[in-house]
Amino acid sequence: xxxxxxxxxxxxxxxxxxxxxxxxxxxxxxxxxxxxxxxxxxxxxxxxxxxxxxxxxxxxxxxxxxxxxxxxxxxxxxxxxxxxxxxxxxxxxxxxxxxxxxxxxxxxxxxxxxxxxxxxxxxxxxxxxxxxxxxxxxxxxxxxxxxxxxxxxxxxxxxxx
Amino acid sequence: xxxxxxxxxxxxxxxxxxxxxxxxxxxxxxxxxxxxxxxxxxxxxxxxxxxxxxxxxxxxxxxxxxxxxxxxxxxxxxxxxxxxxxxxxxxxxxxxxxxxxxxxxxxxxxxxxxxxxxxxxxxxxxxxxxxxxxxxxxxxxxxxxxxxxxxxxxxxxxxxxxxxxxxxxxxxxxxxxxxxxxxxxxxxxxxxxxxxxxxxxxxxxxxxxxxxxxxxxxxxxxxxxxxxxxxxxxxxxxxxxxxxxxxxxxxxxxxxxxxxxxxxxxxxxxxxxxxxxxxxxxxxxxxxxxxxxxxxxxxxxxxxxxxxxxxxxxxxxxxxxxxxxxxxxxxxxxxxxxxxxxxxxxxxxxxxxxxxxxxxxxxxxxxxxxxxxxxxxxxxxxxxxxxxxxxxxxxxxxxxxxxxxxxxxxxxxxxxxxxxxxxxxxxxxxxxxxxxxxxxxxxxxxxxxxxxxxxxxxxxxxxxxxxxxxxxxxxxxxxxxxxxxxxxxxxxxxxxxxxxxxxxxxxxxxxxxxxxxxxxxxxxxxxx
Numbered sequence: 001x002x003x004x005x006x007x008x009x010x011x012x013x014x015x016x017x018x019x020x021x022x023x024x025x026x027x028x029x030x031x032x033x034x035x036x037x038x039x040x041x042x043x044x045x046x047x048x049x050x051x052x053x054x055x056x057x058x059x060x061x062x063x064x065x066x067x068x069x070x071x072x073x074x075x076x077x078x079x080x081x082x083x084x085x086x087x088x089x090x091x092x093x094x095x096x097x098x099x100x101x102x103x104x105x106x107x108x109x110x111x112x113x114x115x116x117x118x119x120x121x122x123x124x125x126x127x128x129x130x131x132x133x134x135x136x137x138x139x140x141x142x143x144x145x146x147x148x149x150x151x152x153x154x155x156x157x158x159x160x161x
Numbered sequence: 162x163x164x165x166x167x168x169x170x171x172x173x174x175x176x177x178x179x180x181x182x183x184x185x186x187x188x189x190x191x192x193x194x195x196x197x198x199x200x201x202x203x204x205x206x207x208x209x210x211x212x213x214x215x216x217x218x219x220x221x222x223x224x225x226x227x228x229x230x231x232x233x234x235x236x237x238x239x240x241x242x243x244x245x246x247x248x249x250x251x252x253x254x255x256x257x258x259x260x261x262x263x264x265x266x267x268x269x270x271x272x273x274x275x276x277x278x279x280x281x282x283x284x285x286x287x288x289x290x291x292x293x294x295x296x297x298x299x300x301x302x303x304x305x306x307x308x309x310x311x312x313x314x315x316x317x318x319x320x321x322x323x324x325x326x327x328x329x330x331x332x333x334x335x336x337x338x339x340x341x342x343x344x345x346x347x348x349x350x351x352x353x354x355x356x357x358x359x360x361x362x363x364x365x366x367x368x369x370x371x372x373x374x375x376x377x378x379x380x381x382x383x384x385x386x387x388x389x390x391x392x393x394x395x396x397x398x399x400x401x402x403x404x405x406x407x408x409x410x411x412x413x414x415x416x417x418x419x420x421x422x423x424x425x426x427x428x429x430x431x432x433x434x435x436x437x438x439x440x441x442x443x444x445x446x447x448x449x450x451x452x453x454x455x456x457x458x459x460x461x462x463x464x465x466x467x468x469x470x471x472x473x474x475x476x477x478x479x480x481x482x483x484x485x486x487x488x489x490x491x492x493x494x495x496x497x498x499x500x501x502x503x504x505x506x507x508x509x510x511x512x513x514x515x516x517x518x519x520x521x522x523x524x525x526x527x528x529x530x531x532x533x534x535x536x537x538x539x540x541x542x543x544x545x546x547x548x549x550x551x552x553x554x555x556x557x558x559x560x561x562x563x564x565x566x567x568x569x570x571x572x573x574x575x576x577x578x579x580x581x582x583x584x585x586x587x588x589x590x591x592x593x594x595x596x597x598x599x600x601x602x603x604x605x606x607x608x609x610x611x612x613x614x615x616x617x618x619x620x621x622x623x624x625x626x627x628x629x630x631x632x633x634x635x636x637x638x639x640x641x642x643x644x645x646x647x648x649x650x651x652x653x654x655x656x657x658x659x660x661x662x663x664x665x666x667x668x669x670x671x672x673x674x675x676x677x678x679x680x681x682x683x684x685x686x687x688x689x
Contacts, residue, residue, distance in 0.1 A: 055537050108536065112527050115213045128210040133527040136544035141489035141521055142369060145206050145376055149367035154330040154491020 033066050043079060044069050046086035047107075053089045054108045055132065064130035068110045071126055075118070077103070162427040166190040166396075168685070169417055169431035171403050171446065174257020175671060176658040176678045177437035178386035179303060183682035185393035188689070192429055193387075193395060194419050196227040196402040196442070197253030205260065205374050215524050217261050217373040218250045226422040227253040227402050228577045238576060239441070243566070243586035247472065249623035251439055255399050256384030258439070258625070259671065261373045263494060264353040264380045265516070266306050266672040268297045268316035270503050273666030280507045282592060283561045286663040287635045287644040290317065293676045300675035304381045305359050308351030314499045314514075316668070324356045327365060332486040332552060333496035333517045336611065340498065343610050347498045350516065353381035353671075354492060360385075367491040369520065401427070402578060406434065406450040406459045406654070414459070414654045420578075433653050433685060437678070440470065440627025440660045441583065444568045447631070449581055460631070460641055460648040460656070467569055469562035469629040470587065471665055474621035476597060477518070478554040478604035480613040485549035488519035494555075495519075501599070502667050510595035511559035512667045515603075518553040526551065551616070554607065556600045558621075559667045560593055562629045589621070597621055626670045631660040645684045646677060657681050 036044060047069045048059040055062070072078045081103040088096060096104065110116050114131030116124050134143045139160040142149055167188050170177045173195040181191050200222055208220030214233060223231050228238045232248045241247065252258045271290040276283035298320055308322035326349035329337065337347035354371070357364050365379040375382070387397060401419040404426075409415050417429045436443050444467035448458040458466055497516040504512070526547045527540075535543050567586050574582040589597075601618055608615040634640025637649035642661050648654045657678045659670045 105531070109528075109531050112531060112540070113524060115524075123213045125211055125213040132541075133523045133544055136527075136541040137489070137521065137523070137548045140487055140545070140549055142367070144370045144523075145210055145368070145374075147368075148377065149369070149490055151364055151366055152328050152491075154367050154369075154495075155328045155334070156331055158487055158490070 043082055046082045049086040049089050067126040071116045164429045166192045166431045168433045169429045170435045172438035173255050173387055175259050175383040176674050178383040179675055179678040180682045181395045182386045182390040183679055185395050187686045191395045193397045194401040194403055195255050195399045198222050199255040199399040206376055221252050222254050225577045229253045239583045239585050242584045243588050245587045247587045247623050249625045256382055256387055259383045263372045265669040266351055266353050267314050267668035269666045269668050269673050270316050272503050276664045283664045296676035296680045299679050300672055304353045306351055306353050307356035309349050312348035315503050327356045327492055327495055329495045330491050332488040332519050335486045336517055337496055339611055345498045347496045350497045355379045371493045403446055408452055408454050412651050414651050435655045437657045440630050441568055443660045444630040448570045460650045462650050463638055465641055467630050468564045468567040469632050470566040471560040471562045471629045473557045473624040473626045475556045475624050476600045476620040478618045479616040480552050480608050481616055482550045483612045487549050488552045489521035493520045510599055513556050513558035514667050515554050515556045518555045521548045557667050558596045568630055628659040628662040628665045631656045633661045633663055646681045
């Protein structure tokens with residue numbers, strides 16, 4: 001028997017949350033992501049499908065995109081575009097509408113620059129360390145503010161070159 | 162609050178910090194008033210990592226009670242009213258603007274002090290190079306300069322630099338080697354950046370973010386001397402915006418009134434006042450301090466407070482090299498060419514020098530490629546390709562002082578702190594335009610020789626070197642302070658900093674500011 005104040009509905013809800021927490025921790029997600037409600041978690045999974053399609057990175061490498069997802073998800077068109085694009089990607093359907101094309105470009109821009117632009121909202125930074133523009137150059141230059149080259153290492157070519 | 166002290170310094174940047182640090186050897190009671198807040202290096206770095214803005218001030222405080230220029234704002238702190246819109250920046254926080262400089266420290270040339278006599282343009286200083294020589298050496302020792310004394314930047318030097326030069330980056334070495342073949346001798350820069358552990362600060366380890374901020378503190382910032390001054394019992398009051406200096410019938414400055422963020426007003430009474438608030442805030446404080454004894458503002462019997470503004474306007478040339486040279490590694494600028502600092506050409510056009518700037522403009526490059534429709538993996542390859550080949554050449558050009566280029570006060574409009582707002586008239590003369598043309602020609606020649614694609618030549622834009630607005634001179638009708646930085650009108654009021662410069666040559670001004678500050682400290686100590 002369950003304690004009286006636990007309804008069958010709350011039991012299912014809590015069990016689902018635990019399952020999400022376990023799967024989220026396997027993917028290395030932060031507690032903020034792990035504690036999402038079911039519908040938001042589903043939307044984030046769809047967002048990861050979109051990001052993976054755009055960046056050609058496996059979903060498991062893209063958990064850093066959560067702050068970008070939060071901004072997109074809040075938009076009036078966010079949920080719908082995330083879902084429709086993810087659905088098409090899952091079905092290998094590349095026939096995106098103009099609105100979806102714009103949306104995909106918007107997500108890619110956000111992931112690379114780490115800056116969220118929107119005409120109706122103030123511009124804001126959503127990613128720094130993980131902004132993908134830094135990944136592109138990680139073998140030749142340190143990420144500003146994050147890494148240092150080492151004493152006088154700037155006098156030579158990068159080792160990878 | 163009413164404070165009584167011996168010396169009150171307004172401004173905690175390098176000029177105020179060094180003066181306080183040195184004066185504290187002989188004077189016990191020194192108070193520094195700083196308009197902005199006190200913050201930590203970590204908070205500033207975090208400010209940049211969380212800001213979407215790309216400018217070099219984005220991570221620094223811009224408090225409502227201590228506003229500063231931020232040109233991204235709809236209503237700028239300073240309104241341009243002249244034919245040229247010059248967008249310059251400075252900071253308001255404890256330690257001042259050396260938090261986000263590039264640490265380039267050249268001495269002025271002997272001829273820079275005698276521009277009128279030698280080249281027939283501009284004006285002469287009431288002091289010459291020899292008057293500052295020992296203070297240049299002292300300043301280099303205090304702030305810690307790395308340099309190669311064999312490198313000729315045309316300024317006389319008897320002693321070695323305190324530290325060996327920061328070695329030139331790979332990228333800049335490639336440029337240097339090619340420019341040598343067409344007569345441009347490029348040398349390691351002298352910089353206030355540690356090439357070895359010294360004075361409690363570590364050796365540079367190559368974060369590559371010298372401007373906007375050095376995360377390791379290998380690069381000098383005046384907060385270093387603020388802390389040293391505090392260890393000598395100098396008192397720093399932050400968030401203390403000076404709103405008025407008060408004079409008396411004897412021409413002495415009695416007090417400085419300042420406001421805290423809660424709106425409360427406080428007063429400092431001192432025997433000696435030093436204003437060290439930079440080329441814009443210094444004249445502002447003087448001009449708004451009108452009284453029955455000084456109806457046009459403090460120290461302004463000449464009418465020249467705020468006038469004769471000049472900068473080091475520069476052009477930038479963005480080059481895309483034919484092969485990767487790997488910029489973005491280590492200090493942002495390790496090489497300069499001083500060929501045109503001091504030639505006979507200065508009769509017709511300004512002296513200037515150029516340096517390389519190797520910061521990778523990640524945001525701009527990526528945005529441009531995204532707008533072209535590139536997608537991964539081609540996008541990543543294109544970012545890497547551009548980032549490994551793009552480099553800038555940056556010129557630093559002398560500008561002549563002109564009275565009409567001026568900071569003025571608009572009493573009808575208030576800034577965010579509720580103080581009268583600042584207006585700024587700025588223009589170029591043909592002398593400067595000749596210089597821009599010479600720089601453009603030179604950059605095109607260099608770009609072609611390097612086999613580079615010249616992406617753009619931009620500018621002129623400010624180097625944020627705000628000079629001339631409380632000019633030094635012997636004639637009280639033609640200047641604001643005398644050769645000892647003492648105001649002609651008030652015996653106990655001194656001004657130190659770039660606002661006292663008569664001309665600026667092409668040298669970055671900070672070392673001269675530091676030297677003048679140390680010299681002033683000697684003068685005041687001897688006079689007391």
